[in-house]
Structure formats: C-alpha cells, structure tokens
Amino acid sequence: MTPAPLHWDEETDVIVVGYGYAGATAAMTAQEAGAQVLLLEKAPEAHKGGNSRVSANIVFWPADAETAKVYFRSMAGPYMDDISDELLDVWATEMFANKAWLEGLGMTPVEMPYVEFPELAGSDCVRVLLNGEGPVGGERLWRLVEAAVEARHVPISYDTPAVSLVMEERRIVGVIAERRGKRVAIRARRGVVLTCGGFENNPAMIRNYVDGLPRVHPVGTPYNTGDGIRMGLEVGADLWHMSNVSGPILSFKAPDIPVAQWLNLPHGQSFVFVGADGSRFTMEGEPCSVGDAHGKVKRHGHWGRQAMPLPIHMIFDETYRKHGPIGKAGADWDVSHGNLYDWSDDNLREVGKGWIKTAGTLRQLAKLIDLPPAALEHTISRFNESARNGADPDWGRKPQTLGAIEAGPFYAMELTPALVNTQGGPRRNAQAQIVGTDGSAIDRLFSAGEHGSIYSFLYQGGGNIAECFAFGRVAGRNAALCGSAAGAARA
Ligand SMILES: Cc1cc2nc3c(=O)[nH]c(=O)nc-3n(C[C@H](O)[C@H](O)[C@H](O)COP(=O)(O)OP(=O)(O)OC[C@H]3O[C@@H](n4cnc5c(N)ncnc54)[C@H](O)[C@@H]3O)c2cc1C
Known part of the structure; x- marks a missing residue:
C-alpha cells in the first residue's frame, strides 16, 4: 500500500x-x-x-x-x-x-x-x-x-x-x-x-x-x-x-513454453497414468485428463481434489503412439498465441526431443524414469487383464476406452498438474x-x-x-x- x-x-x-x-x-x-x-x-x-x-x-x-x-x-x-x-x-x-x-x-x-x-x-x-x-x-x-x-x-x-x-x-x-x-x-x-x-x-x-x-x-x-x-x-x-482451484488437470509442459498444454486423448486405448510408486491412481480419460468436474473427484462418497502423486507418467505402447498426436489439443493459451509448439502427428518428434522416453521392455522403461520396475510391470499386467475382461474394477474406466498395453516398444511421458484457474x-x-x-x-x-x-x-x-x-x-x-x-x- x-x-x-x-x-x-x-x-x-x-x-x-x-x-x-x-x-x-x-x-x-x-x-x-x-x-x-x-x-x-x-x-x-x-x-x-x-x-x-x-x-x-x-x-x-x-x-x-x-x-x-x-x-x-x-x-x-x-x-x-x-x-x-x-x-x-x-x-x-x-x-x-x-x-x-x-x-x-x-x-x-x-x-x-x-x-x-x-x-x-x-x-x-x-x-x-x-x-x-x-x-x-x-x-x-x-x-x-x-x-x-x-x-x-x-x-x-x-x-x-x-x-x-x-x-x-x-x-x-x-x-x-x-x-x-x-x-x-x-x-x-x-x-x-x-x-x-x-x-x-x-x-x-x-x-x-x-x-x-x-x-x-x-x-x-x-x-x-x-x-x-x-x-x-x-x-x-x-x-x-x-x-x-479449477484443476489440477494433467497436462504436458514443454521446456520453452511458459504454460502447459492440454493433452489430446480421444484416440486409442492402450495407455495409463501412474504415480511415483508405479501404480494407477485415477480413471484416466476425457475431458480433463483425470476424471471430470474441473479437477474434483468423488472418492468414498465425498468430493475432493484429485490427488497428484508426483512424478506422474503416462505409459503407453507402440499401438497408442501411432494413433495420433498426444499433445495437440483444443483451447489453451498456447493455441491462442500462435500454436507455440506444433506437436507431431506420430509423436516421434517428441520422442526425439526426449520429452517421451522409450524402451523395449516395461522393466527397462521403469529404470529410465526411476520407477520400481516390478510395480510398473504389475500395474500394466493388471490393467491388461481389465482390458481383456472389458471392465476396470480399480478405477471404473469405461470399457470402450480400455486396451491392453502390450505392443512394444513402450513409452513414458511425464505429465504436469496444470490449473485452469x-x-x-x-x-x-x-x-x-x-x-x-x-x-x-x-x-x-x-x-x-x-x-x-x-x-x-x-x-x-x-x-x-x-x-x-x-x-x-x-x-x-x-x-x-x-x-x-x-x-x-x-x-
Ligand atoms: C484454457 C481455459 C479454458 C477455460 N474455459 C472456460 C469456459 O469455457 N467457461 C468459463 O466460464 N471459464 C473458463 N475458464 C476460466 C475463465 O476463462 C476465467 O476464470 C475467466 O476468463 C477470468 O476472467 P477475468 O477477467 O477474471 O481474468 P482474466 O481474463 O485472466 O484477465 C485478467 C487480466 O489481468 C491482467 N493482470 C494481471 N495482473 C495485473 C496487474 N498487476 N496489473 C494489470 N493487469 C494485470 C492479466 O494480464 C489478464 O489480462 C477457462 C480458463 C482457461 C485457462
């Protein structure tokens, strides 16, 4: 004053x-x-x-x-x-x-x-x-x-x-x-x-x-x-x-862009989000990347903020990688200000930049991103079982969005919590x-x-x-x- x-x-x-x-x-x-x-x-x-x-x-x-x-x-x-x-x-x-x-x-x-x-x-x-x-x-x-x-x-x-x-x-x-x-x-x-x-x-x-x-x-x-x-x-x-707050929404933050970018996930099925211990922690998907309701989720009958067990990685396979751009999404500051980064359609440019890490096996991938390998393997094997059964008893992801993560090589992209406002x-x-x-x-x-x-x-x-x-x-x-x-x- x-x-x-x-x-x-x-x-x-x-x-x-x-x-x-x-x-x-x-x-x-x-x-x-x-x-x-x-x-x-x-x-x-x-x-x-x-x-x-x-x-x-x-x-x-x-x-x-x-x-x-x-x-x-x-x-x-x-x-x-x-x-x-x-x-x-x-x-x-x-x-x-x-x-x-x-x-x-x-x-x-x-x-x-x-x-x-x-x-x-x-x-x-x-x-x-x-x-x-x-x-x-x-x-x-x-x-x-x-x-x-x-x-x-x-x-x-x-x-x-x-x-x-x-x-x-x-x-x-x-x-x-x-x-x-x-x-x-x-x-x-x-x-x-x-x-x-x-x-x-x-x-x-x-x-x-x-x-x-x-x-x-x-x-x-x-x-x-x-x-x-x-x-x-x-x-x-x-x-x-x-x-x-409105959020957190899981997004991607490119090093040279001042803001995070929405993810674009309407395509493909063979991906999950995992937290610091290699386990899933939410129902992945649209429209807010994690759950809905502007970052709030209902757990045990109670609304609260989506937990963010950082670091969080999106894990996916070769099938998902080929499906379409993960980072080219709708309205955000980046898009309005001239699409400061143009995400490649096959996600390979981002692999080349090191934003997306890749390895031949899940065990090798886990080591690259510093996650417990056995935990990541367990998470993916359980998710694949859910995909085969067409039901996700852990987080309730819709059956049509489930797809086994099984076609190597495998990929990991670190996500950032982002706020709408x-x-x-x-x-x-x-x-x-x-x-x-x-x-x-x-x-x-x-x-x-x-x-x-x-x-x-x-x-x-x-x-x-x-x-x-x-x-x-x-x-x-x-x-x-x-x-x-x-x-x-x-x-
Ligand atoms: C990607 C995105 C999508 C959204 N979609 C929707 C939607 O569809 N519907 C909806 O209801 N809400 C939406 N929201 C939220 C909504 O856009 C905002 O809450 C709302 O627009 C805020 O308007 P405002 O005028 O209060 O602030 P802003 O529009 O953010 O304007 C604040 C201005 O103040 C300026 N400023 C900051 N500090 C100073 C200072 N010291 N001196 C002078 N100027 C200063 C800033 O530069 C900025 O221009 C969205 C938000 C985002 C980011």
Missing part, C-alpha cells in the same frame, strides 16, 4: 486493473454510467485478454434465477457459510441477466449440453451458451467483447502492471503502476476495480494456499500471478476461497466491494471475475465467465457512482 502521493501523473474517474472479461465488462459499464475510465493491463497488447480470451468461451446461463440459487447451494455444500443471501441473490439475478446483456452486445446464443453435476438439486436450471455455431474455444465470444470495448473507445494502457493501491484515510484514491520501467501515480477520483485474475502462475502462492500441488503450471495466461491479492492484503482485504482472492460483497478483515467494505475498492470468485467448492463449467459479466457490471456501476449523490445515498 502506498500513501497518497504529492504528485499524480495522471487522473481519471475509475481505474480498472486487468483486461479480461471482468475488466472489459466493468470498464464498459462504468463508462456507460458516465465515468471516465482507464484500463490498465500488465501484458503487452499481443498477449491481451487473460484467461478470458483463451478459454473454451462457454457461458453458464441459469434459465431461472431461483433454481440457480438452489444449484449454487448444492455445489457449495459445506462451503456456503461465507456467502450471504444478499450476495447469492445478486449472483443469481445478474447471471440470469447475462443472456440479454450479451445479446445486446451482438451475441447469438447457441446452447450446448453440459451439466456438470446433474445429480445435484437445481441442476435443471443449467444452460450453457456459446456465441454462434462452432466448436468450443475459438475466441468467438472474446472477439465480440473486444469489439464492444473498441467501439466504446475505452482507453487501455498495455504493458502497465498495477503494483500497489494508494490509500488515503481508509479510502482507495489511486494506483501506482509501472509503465516502460517508470512508476506512474494514477489518481482514481471515484474508484478502483481489481479484475486482474487469480494466482495460477504464482508457484509460491499455490504452495502456500493450495494443498498437494508442489509443482503446477497454468494452461491459461502466464500473467495472472496474484498481484491483486498482494495489493489487496496490503490495504487490509480479507481473502476467501483460496484453496478452491484459481477461484480465491479478496472477499467480495453484494455490491462487488472488496471487504476488509474487519468485515467492512474497503471504500472505493471493487472486484470482479476470478479475482476472488464466489465459487467456494464444486464448480459448474461456464460459471467463471458468467461471473465476470455479472459482477463486472455490478462493480463498474457502483465504482462509477462513488462520490456522486446517488452513490452517497446507496452507501
């Missing part, structure tokens, strides 16, 4: 920190409400858009706000106590309002089936929307929102990370940012909105707040490093939902204000998006983007009101 400087370099009404869907929505809404706005973005223009741009671009839209609240409560389960009825009302109402708002921007909503927890009460409200026909991802929604921001001439300062908030008598009055190596003091006459994402690319924060992930990489933007969490802590913000950050109230450790709102400081998301436990796909629009509007509207007569009346 920085005390108010004697000299401001620039000034505006509302500063929005971070240009993804949440920042775009907050900035456009504040501007429409009559405020002068400045969007600060840490990334260079070529890398704009954060996780929003590279996401699958699907939006959870509840067809009915009351049922949406039931579904939310079922997903939050025992992690509901810090979400007030007022906050839940705003979430449900604004989530419902999203469809009309997006149509106003020019979206053509096309529904796709994707109810993540059909067994939970309220799940019949779930609709998942894409912008127009076509595959998930592909930036169609991002381009629509980006065009709306451009049409409104919202000023954006790229390559300009916010580094601290300026506080004067418990009120946020500006931001210190860095632009071209220089510190700039920017005054916010009405308010600051933090929309600078999560901490998925801050390994120290991940180790500190998320149990069981000593090594992790993002599949989204590398620029979300928890800056807003640090800035929030400096001004007394309370934190919530820090341990709730984190949900934690500064606690937010129904007005999208950031709340301090004393329970009161920090004056003129707002947030939206995955920076302190409302999701505390189970997560319905499409919910993050929808929350960006929902709370982006609330934050933008309320920040624009600060200092006005209407704002004073509301306060």
